[in-house]
Every structure is written in C-alpha cells, then in structure tokens.
Amino acid sequence: MSKTILKAEDITMQFGGVVAVNNFSMEVHEGEIVALIGPNGAGKTTAFNVITGVYAPTNGAVYFDEQMIISNYPQGKMKKMYAGENEGKYTKKIEKTPDQITKLGVARTFQNIRLFKSLTVFDNVLIAKHMRSKANVFSATFRLNAKEEKKNREETRKLLEIVGLLDVQNEIASSLPYGKQRHLEIARALATEPKLLLLDEPAAGMNPQETDELTAFIKRVKEQFGLTVFMIEHHMDLVMEISDRIYVLDFGKPIASGTPDEIQNNKRVIEAYLGVPEDE
Amino acid sequence: MNMKKTTKTICTLIAAAAFIVLLVFLESNKNKYGMAVTVLQKGFILAVVAVSMNLLNGFTGLFSLGQAGFMALGAYTYAIFTIPVESRASVYYISGMNPVLAGIELPMLVALVAAGLMAAAFAAVIGFPVLRLKSDYLAIATLGFSEIIRALIASPQMDTITNGSYGLKSIPAASIYVVVGLCIICIAIMALLINSSFGRAFKAIREDEIAAEAMGINLLKHKELAFVISSFFAGIGGGLLAMFMRSIDSSTFKIAMTYDILLIVVIGGMGSITGSVLSALLVTASKEWWLRFFDEPLTIAGVNIPLFRNGFRMVIFSILLMVVVLFYRRGIMGTSEFSWEGLTGLIKSIPSRVTSLFHKKEGAAR
Numbered sequence: 001m002s003k004t005i006l007k008a009e010d011i012t013m014q015f016g017g018v019v020a021v022n023n024f025s026m027e028v029h030e031g032e033i034v035a036l037i038g039p040n041g042a043g044k045t046t047a048f049n050v051i052t053g054v055y056a057p058t059n060g061a062v063y064f065d066e067q068m069i070i071s072n073y074p075q076g077k078m079k080k081m082y083a084g085e086n087e088g089k090y091t092k093k094i095e096k097t098p099d100q101i102t103k104l105g106v107a108r109t110f111q112n113i114r115l116f117k118s119l120t121v122f123d124n125v126l127i128a129k130h131m132r133s134k135a136n137v138f139s140a141t142f143r144l145n146a147k148e149e150k151k152n153r154e155e156t157r158k159l160l161e162i163v164g165l166l167d168v169q170n171e172i173a174s175s176l177p178y179g180k181q182r183h184l185e186i187a188r189a190l191a192t193e194p195k196l197l198l199l200d201e202p203a204a205g206m207n208p209q210e211t212d213e214l215t216a217f218i219k220r221v222k223e224q225f226g227l228t229v230f231m232i233e234h235h236m237d238l239v240m241e242i243s244d245r246i247y248v249l250d251f252g253k254p255i256a257s258g259t260p261d262e263i264q265n266n267k268r269v270i271e272a273y274l275g276v277p278e279d280e
Numbered sequence: 281m282n283m284k285k286t287t288k289t290i291c292t293l294i295a296a297a298a299f300i301v302l303l304v305f306l307e308s309n310k311n312k313y314g315m316a317v318t319v320l321q322k323g324f325i326l327a328v329v330a331v332s333m334n335l336l337n338g339f340t341g342l343f344s345l346g347q348a349g350f351m352a353l354g355a356y357t358y359a360i361f362t363i364p365v366e367s368r369a370s371v372y373y374i375s376g377m378n379p380v381l382a383g384i385e386l387p388m389l390v391a392l393v394a395a396g397l398m399a400a401a402f403a404a405v406i407g408f409p410v411l412r413l414k415s416d417y418l419a420i421a422t423l424g425f426s427e428i429i430r431a432l433i434a435s436p437q438m439d440t441i442t443n444g445s446y447g448l449k450s451i452p453a454a455s456i457y458v459v460v461g462l463c464i465i466c467i468a469i470m471a472l473l474i475n476s477s478f479g480r481a482f483k484a485i486r487e488d489e490i491a492a493e494a495m496g497i498n499l500l501k502h503k504e505l506a507f508v509i510s511s512f513f514a515g516i517g518g519g520l521l522a523m524f525m526r527s528i529d530s531s532t533f534k535i536a537m538t539y540d541i542l543l544i545v546v547i548g549g550m551g552s553i554t555g556s557v558l559s560a561l562l563v564t565a566s567k568e569w570w571l572r573f574f575d576e577p578l579t580i581a582g583v584n585i586p587l588f589r590n591g592f593r594m595v596i597f598s599i600l601l602m603v604v605v606l607f608y609r610r611g612i613m614g615t616s617e618f619s620w621e622g623l624t625g626l627i628k629s630i631p632s633r634v635t636s637l638f639h640k641k642e643g644a645a646r
Contacts (some may be wrong), residue, residue: 102496110494116487118615119480127484130477131496137505141469142477147475161378192496 001029004066005196005228006051006106011048011060012084014074020046021057022077022252023085028196033222033229035239037263038249039272044232045111047249051230052108053098053251060082061094064104064196069096103131107194109185111201111232116175121184122164124173126156128191156191162224163187163217170202179210183217190225199231204240211235216241240264248272291620307456317456317563321524324463329517330544331470332510332554337542338454338550338615339474340506341418341486342411345538347514349426352533354395354434354515355522359448360441361386363525367450371443382592384431388454392519399515402429403508411503426538434530440559447529454523462520466513471553473509478583482506486551514631547604549611554618559611571596 013021019027021043021277028034036044050057053070058078061071073090074082135145140230143149160166163183166247168176173184182202189197202218203211217237222229233239239246240260248256248263250272256263263269294579306317334419336344365385365567368377381407385393410421434445442448444592484492494497522528540563546557573591578588604612 054490097498098490098493099498100497102494109496110491114488114491114494116484116491119483119487123483124479127480127492127497128495130481130484133477135477137473137478137509140478141473143472143476145477152477188495 002032004028005030005064006230007063008047008051008068009063010086010089011047011050011062012055012086013031013050014058014078014082014084017081018251019083019085021050021249024060024249024254025251026247026254026257028228028230030195030228031226032244033218033231033242035243035246036230036232036249037234037236037239037246041251042249043252044249045200048108048198048232052106052198053096053101056095058082059090061090061092064101067104068092069101069104070094099131102194103151104194105193105195106198107189107192107196108190108198109182109189109200109202111187111204112270113181115173115181115185115188117172119173120170121173121176122160122169124153124184125159125188125191126152128154128174128188131192158197159187159191163190163221179206179213182206182214186217186221188261190221194227196228196230200231201232201235203233203235206235208237211238213236287309288620292417299422301556303460308351315569319561319569320520321456322568323460323525323561323564324460325517325520326541326544326564327557328463328520329514329541330548330560331467332513332517332558333541334545334548334553334556335470335474335482335513336510337545338552339479339486340482340503342503342506343415344507345419345420345512345535345542346422346426346511347541348533348537349422349429349558350399350403350511350514351518351521351537352426352429352530353399354518355533356433356442356448356518357398357515358391358395358519359372359451359522359528361391362388362452363448363450364452365637370438371448371450374443374446375439381441388452388458388523392516395519395522396512396516399518400512403511404504407504408500410506411500413588423535423538425561426533428537430533433533442530445530448522449527449528451466451522451526451528453526458523459520462516466608467553467557470509470513474553475591478505490509545611547601547608547611549613549615551615552611552613552617555611555613557615558618565599567593567597576597 004027008024008026011021011024012019014184016270022049024043026034026036036047038044046055051062051069056072057070058071059082063067065214071090071092071094074087075093080181112188116127119127133145133148133152139145149219157166159171160169163186165180165184166185173181176182176184186197186199186202197217201216206214218229219242221227243260246257246263247254248266248269255268255272256266306313308322310317321530321567329351333344333347336342360381361384365383368382406425410425412420413421433442436444438444474482481492481497484495484497485499485502489499518533521532525532544560545556546561547563548555574588574593574596575590576588578585
C-alpha cells in the first residue's frame, strides 16, 4: 500500500459541553480520493477545520507526510469538562496555523465559497502564488523579483487554461456564475502547489449536470497534478463514483469506513441516513 | 475603447511636463501666487499621509485611526534633528535642550528617513498587540495610541527633547520642488508596493481573512508589515509637514488631523491611490483657498449678506462633503485608478449624461 499522506488520530473537538467530533481517526494514502460523509450536523466540517488548523482539537493529533502538524490535549477549564475519550494519550500542544499547513502542501476550498470577491479571476489565482515567492517586501516593491513575478503570472495563466477559466480571467470573481466560482476556488487551491487537496462540499448547490462536470473535473485535476483528495460531500452520486474509500460520521462519531460498495450496504450507515423504526 | 500605448505615454509625458512648468512658474512667482504654492505643497503632503492611510484602511482592510500620532512622531523627529544648532538655544529657551541631542544636526534627507523609521519603530512595537483586534476595536486602540503620543510630546517631562507644549520652530524650509518631489517619490513607492505581490496579499486579507490564511498568507506578518509601512510613510508625511510649516506643536496632531485624512481617503475612494491624491489636493484647495471668500463679509448692492463671516466656509465645506458622500458613496474614484481612457470616457459621456438628466426631469414633470 502506498504511503500515508494524512493521518488523524483520535480527534475530539468539544465546544463547551458539546462534543462535535468524538474520537475520529482516519488515514488518507497517497493518490487516493477519500470522502467523508454523514447527515447534517454530524461534525464533518468541524473535523475538516481541525485538519486545516482553523480549530485546535480538544484532544488528538494530525499528521501530514509523517510530520505531526497538530496535537492537543484537554487543558485548563476543558480538563474538568472533557467528555471525550483517550484522555492523557496526548501530552504535546502543537498548533500549526492554517497558512503554515498550506505551506506544507495542504490546500482547501470552503463550503460557502470564499473567493477574493472584488478582485479579478486572474488575481485570485495569482495571490495563491505569493506564499511560494521568495521576494521580500523591498525587492517586491522595487521590482527586483521581475523574473519570479513573470514566472508566477505565466503559471497562473497556464493553470487558468487547464481549468478552463482563461476566457474570464479579467472578470471580477463575484460576477462569475456559481459553478465557475467553484472551479475558480479549486484553481486557486491548486495554485498553492498542494500534495493534498481538501474539498469541503464542492458540489453544494449544484444541479446534476454541474455535479457531473465537477466529478469529471476533480478526476482530471487529480490525475494531472498528481494529487490526493479528501472531501466532504453530500451528493452520493459524486461520492460513490469517484471515492476510493469513504468515512462516515454520525453525531460526531465515526460509524463506518470502507469502499463505496461496503458503505452502500452498511446497516449502520443506512440507519444513520434513513433513521430506525421506533418499535424495533 | 482602447487607446494606443504610445498615445497614453505621450499624454502622461505632456501632463508631467505641464506639471513641472506649473511648479517652475509658481516657484518664480511665489509672492503673487502664495496661496497656490501653499495649497500645492500641503495638498501633496496630505496626499502622502492619505495614501499611507489608504494602504492600511483601503487596501489591507485594517480600520486604523492612528495616523496623526505617527505624523507627530515623524514631525518631531525631523524637527529635532534639523533645527540649526545655533538657533536651538532660542527654540528651547525654557528648559534647554537635552545635551545628548543638542549637538546632532542631520541633513534633511537623513532626518526625513529617521522620521519615517521612528514612526515605523513605534508601529512595530504596538502592532503586535493591537493588530490582533478587528475593525472598530482596532480603530479605538490606534486612536488611543495616537492621543498618548500627542500627550507624551506635550508633557513637561519631555521639555528638553520636544520642548513640551511650546512647540518647535526655526525648522529649515525647503523649496517647493523638494517638498512636492519627495511627496511624489513617496506616493510612487507606495503605489509600487500596492501593485506588487505583497500588495495583492494585502488585498486578499481585505477581501477575506480566512481564505487569505488558507492560501498560505501569514495574517499577522502581513498586517504588521502593512501597519509598519503605512506608519513609516505617515512619519515621513509628518516630517514633510514640519518642513513645510517650519514650526510645529503638539496641537497640530490632534485627532482632528486623523479625521481630516480619513475624510480625504473616503472622498477619494477607499482603495484608490490616485483618488487619495486627487482628493487631498481638492480638499486642501477648497478648505484653504477656494472657499475663503465665504469668510469675508460680502456686500452686494449695499446690502450686507448676513451669513458671510469668519468660519462660514467650514459650513459650506461640510455641506459639500455631505453632497459628495450622498452622490458618490464610494468616493470620487471608487476602487479604480486614474487612466487616460477613463478620463476621455468621462469627457465623452458628459453630453449623454446631461441629456439623460433632462429626460429624467421631463419624465418626472409628466
């Protein structure tokens, strides 16, 4: 089996008394497409935000490329209130900020699109190149980095061509139709040169035709850029079609994991989605 | 409508040449056109500070109100190091000058850079705690800082350095070329910064902090950078103001100064460099010059018009402000920059605008 690129161990996220994610562990191997599914409010986005460094978990650890990027244990007030498991297993506090995690090679998109709305499509993608640029303020201001800047612009243009947004490169991002905004968000994430792409409900609000297009698009960029993809998604057609493996969360707890076929026939997953008859 | 590149270059060159001719003309007829000389210099100095504030408020999205404090730091640093040694005894006639500083006199440019660095150093120190705050909280914190600086400068404990509340005078003057030239250089540097990779990162932070962070932009580092650079140029602006006014005291840098600059930025358009420059010149000209006659008593055909008296110009000025804010909500330039195409487009659209105005009126009459 290929190398593990992302590993989450015993992630617990507790807000006050509410345990949003309880003891969630998972692994993503290089080159896979892995999906995280679950009914509304199951804690998918919270788990996602922990992995990308937006929230520090209450307990647990996250590894990227075999390097520990996040680790925490219940402290302070949380020590008494902690309602999760595996207390005492983790003793280190490591909190990489989202920008540091992006720098390591993890790029993400957002559930409710977060583009740089009043900037052009081209600038949206070009901004993502800033992180990898070596210039400091002085050299950037006085254009001593002209070569690098030119290279970045060229790469941005190429990227836009690949994702099919070159014809709208000078449009303001918020003026694009919804589907294209989703594509742009993925293009912007790709511009950070990631190894792992995290997609938070990429097909949210899309009609079946747009979803089909997106499915093909994700497959295509995955191959073209040699990516590993981890995503949250509600559209089951999309999930079942492109995922190699699936994790299922319900009420913050992992209830199943496996290949699409296994998940489709898993009794607990069906119960979580459809409910259980009361008299059973 | 696309103009050829050469046409644009020619237009720019003609405009630059005309501007230089204007400067030469004003410099050689200083006495006759004193008001124009004053307005041009002060306008450009305020433009520097306005662009520096725009860098923070309009481009990075940090609502800061500390500009007057940083100007004060710059102005005092510049003044302390450039007042000629021989006239220092008469400036610090109350408590004498601190012996450490008394012998140091720096060349103008060096003192100006020192002024900027002083403001930048203070900004760097207060930036770390203050920049964790957002929107109005940041505004209040920076406003407070600005007032603290002013109070410190005016405090009797600082007498041997800042001459306390007596202010500093005998600051050597510079010609209009030097003042306007330095202002243009400062604005050009800020414009270059804003159009660089870092400028784009600043705009990304303004648009969406969370997305910017997810794109690998270190928020605190970039905010701090914007804050320090903005303060650096506010400090230089303060130094230039000291150079132009030749005497300063702490009351010059009251909160009202920050508001004046905020006003310029808002009228010019948050996020437009040329807007800030244009608006700095317009605001200064109308405040100091064009609206002057409202302050003079006016007699038409033997009747004394009652409202024309000292201070009335500020009433008119405020009304004009309201009109601008009501009809150009995003400022004169919005977030766009000046371009020759924009100018010709505007001129060409005037006839159709006028006719559409008439049509509207006709429609309303019916």
